[in-house]
Amino acid sequence: MSNPQASQAVTNGPVRMTPSEAFIETLVAQGVTDVFGIVGSAYMDALDLFPAAGIRFIPTVHEQGSAHMADGYARVSGRHGVCIGQNGPGVTNFVTAIAAAYWAHSPVVAITPEAGTMGAGLGGFQEIEQLKIFEAITKYQAHVNNPNRMAELTARAFDRAFTDLGPTQLNIPRDHFYGEIDTPIHAPLRVSRGPGSGADLDAAADLLANAEFPVILSGGGVVAANGVDACVALAERLGAPVANSYLHNDSFPASHALACGPIGYHGSKAAMTLISRADVVVALGSRLGPFGTLPQYEFDYWPKTAKLIQVDADASVLGLVKRADVTVLGDAREAAVALEARLAERTLVCTATRDARADQIRAEKETWHTQLETWNQEQDDWSLEVAGDSSAMHPRPMLRELQKALPGDAMVSTDIGNICQIANSYLGFDAPRSMFGAMMFGNCGYAFPAMIGCKVAAPSRPAVAYVGDGAWGMSFGEILTCVREQIPVTAVVFNNGQWGAEKKNQVDFYSNRFLGVNLENTSWAGIAKSMGAEGQTIEKLSDVGPALADACKAQSEGKTTILEMMVTRELGDPFRRDALKRPHRLLAKYKAYSDD
Numbered sequence: 001m002s003n004p005q006a007s008q009a010v011t012n013g014p015v016r017m018t019p020s021e022a023f024i025e026t027l028v029a030q031g032v033t034d035v036f037g038i039v040g041s042a043y044m045d046a047l048d049l050f051p052a053a054g055i056r057f058i059p060t061v062h063e064q065g066s067a068h069m070a071d072g073y074a075r076v077s078g079r080h081g082v083c084i085g086q087n088g089p090g091v092t093n094f095v096t097a098i099a100a101a102y103w104a105h106s107p108v109v110a111i112t113p114e115a116g117t118m119g120a121g122l123g124g125f126q127e128i129e130q131l132k133i134f135e136a137i138t139k140y141q142a143h144v145n146n147p148n149r150m151a152e153l154t155a156r157a158f159d160r161a162f163t164d165l166g167p168t169q170l171n172i173p174r175d176h177f178y179g180e181i182d183t184p185i186h187a188p189l190r191v192s193r194g195p196g197s198g199a200d201l202d203a204a205a206d207l208l209a210n211a212e213f214p215v216i217l218s219g220g221g222v223v224a225a226n227g228v229d230a231c232v233a234l235a236e237r238l239g240a241p242v243a244n245s246y247l248h249n250d251s252f253p254a255s256h257a258l259a260c261g262p263i264g265y266h267g268s269k270a271a272m273t274l275i276s277r278a279d280v281v282v283a284l285g286s287r288l289g290p291f292g293t294l295p296q297y298e299f300d301y302w303p304k305t306a307k308l309i310q311v312d313a314d315a316s317v318l319g320l321v322k323r324a325d326v327t328v329l330g331d332a333r334e335a336a337v338a339l340e341a342r343l344a345e346r347t348l349v350c351t352a353t354r355d356a357r358a359d360q361i362r363a364e365k366e367t368w369h370t371q372l373e374t375w376n377q378e379q380d381d382w383s384l385e386v387a388g389d390s391s392a393m394h395p396r397p398m399l400r401e402l403q404k405a406l407p408g409d410a411m412v413s414t415d416i417g418n419i420c421q422i423a424n425s426y427l428g429f430d431a432p433r434s435m436f437g438a439m440m441f442g443n444c445g446y447a448f449p450a451m452i453g454c455k456v457a458a459p460s461r462p463a464v465a466y467v468g469d470g471a472w473g474m475s476f477g478e479i480l481t482c483v484r485e486q487i488p489v490t491a492v493v494f495n496n497g498q499w500g501a502e503k504k505n506q507v508d509f510y511s512n513r514f515l516g517v518n519l520e521n522t523s524w525a526g527i528a529k530s531m532g533a534e535g536q537t538i539e540k541l542s543d544v545g546p547a548l549a550d551a552c553k554a555q556s557e558g559k560t561t562i563l564e565m566m567v568t569r570e571l572g573d574p575f576r577r578d579a580l581k582r583p584h585r586l587l588a589k590y591k592a593y594s595d596d
């Protein structure tokens with residue numbers, strides 16, 4: 001819900017106020033209701049006004065957490081996520097999370113108060129060149145070079161986060177909060193995108209009308225454009241199977257007959273098999289990122305001779321990774337509506353095979369689901385050895401139990417790690433804005449704080465973060481934020497006693513020379529309890545589902561629960577087989593470390 005004071009904040013002309021007031025009133029005009037951060041003297045003059053402006057300040061444990069929370073908040077609500085921190089170290093703590101938001105295309109505004117202008121360059125306290133640091137990971141940087149421009153530049157940072165589809169920075173020298181200025185407070189500028197040019201849409205419709213086996217790839221842009229219903233209508237018009245792009249399992253309703261699941265790492269074999277048969281692929285709201293289309297299960301599924309129609313709201317990604325036969329620069333929803341309308345008036349070649357294609361879709365999904373239902377254990381030598389005499393749970397059946405117990409309207413975030421990635425095979429959603437992967441920056445420590453932000457934006461929805469035990473060590477501090485701020489979230493921590501995803505590389509490439517990958521964990525459930533949350537250690541498969549269901553229910557009583565899953569050390573397919581080489585050494589002293 002937007003800030004109820006928003007429309008009153010906008011002025012028709014200049015009004016005398018302080019720059020702090022101009023800053024705050026612009027946030028109000030932009031609809032801001034929540035800001036994540038850690039207090040700092042740099043912006044205390046403005047912070048003081050937050051409550052009167054109807055803005056909740058949510059103090060976090062670490063500024064990286066603040067910015068991930070802003071990201072999750074933005075992704076679930078479609079509104080700005082906002083974070084703020086102290087100049088220098090508070091601001092540099094944002095960096096990893098803003099890079100993650102950049103690759104998630106999240107409209108996050110990072111507010112970065114800076115050292116005062118009269119000391120800049122002298123090496124004073126907490127001084128660093130803050131614009132350079134964020135240059136490559138923001139879409140736009142506003143620098144308040146004069147206090148008189150506070151409202152103008154603050155508004156622009158917010159507006160551009162939407163027009164440029166990603167995080168922006170608002171850099172404010174700390175002395176510029178003080179004084180008196182005459183300034184208008186601007187109404188937000190929201191630029192709407194159309195469906196794309198008529199000529200491009202005609203060309204796309206031509207390709208689709210003549211396609212024998214069209215396949216839709218529904219990407220994050222479909223979710224961001226609130227376009228899932230339009231994508232469904234287009235798919236139904238064509239009878240086309242729909243694959244989700246990597247980590248966007250919520251971009252098409254999983255229970256729909258045409259839904260095939262995600263392509264990419266630990267994705268759906270059904271989706272990849274069906275897309276491999278396409279003669280025309282429509283990539284709707286997807287940049288076709290290189291990692292997301294790598295071969296999987298030793299299957300190079302991307303249909304190289306198929307015609308490609310790429311629709312995206314960002315011109316710079318059209319035809320970038322894969323050559324596209326038709327590009328449509330437009331809003332994914334609007335473009336899907338326009339394409340469907342064009343196809344409604346045409347005779348479609350694929351209509352003749354509608355039933356046969358529906359049979360293929362059903363059969364491929366059934367094969368994949370049966371495989372998943374019976375895939376209990378990884379079968380490589382190392383996994384069989386470590387899981388052999390272990391009493392711990394196998395990860396796959398544990399993930400199956402979690403999936404069955406997830407409430408229908410749950411939001412799930414996933415971290416970076418072997419088990420979190422395997423979860424990609426199991427996670428399906430009927431509602432958009434339900435899955436929050438760490439996306440292409442791929443940083444461990446993303447999922448828990450991001451889910452805290454999601455919960456602030458959607459308090460009535462069950463909030464669940466999937467996190468490996470290594471990544472949990474980076475992020476569990478934010479339990480304190482959940483407890484202190486009454487933001488109830490459930491974290492499912494996969495305790496396999498290792499940085500598994502990286503260990504897998506040492507198994508596959510370095511003859512099991514394990515270095516830096518084994519973890520001696522204390523009890524994560526115990527730590528959670530000592531931090532004021534609920535904690536439970538789960539050792540039996542039959543306890544997994546009930547524990548998750550109870551933890552989700554307990555969120556309505558304000559309880560944060562950490563479920564520590566005791567799992568074997570077995571490991572699924574690795575992340576980066578594509579980017580590693582067999583060890584080759586030339587010096588005699590390292591001969592034992594060589595494969596040849």
Ligand SMILES: Cc1ncc(C[n+]2csc(CCOP(=O)(O)OP(=O)(O)O)c2C)c(N)n1
Pocket residue numbers: 416417418419420442443444445467468469470471472494496498499500501502
């Ligand atoms: C911030 C950061 N540091 C390091 C890495 C490299 N990395 C990728 S996956 C991984 C291991 C994750 O281990 P864990 O969270 O325990 O999950 P598991 O693989 O065991 O399921 C590491 C260290 C990363 N992606 N991000």
Ligand SMILES: [Mg+2]
Pocket residue numbers: 417468469470494495496497498499500
């Ligand atoms: Mg682990």
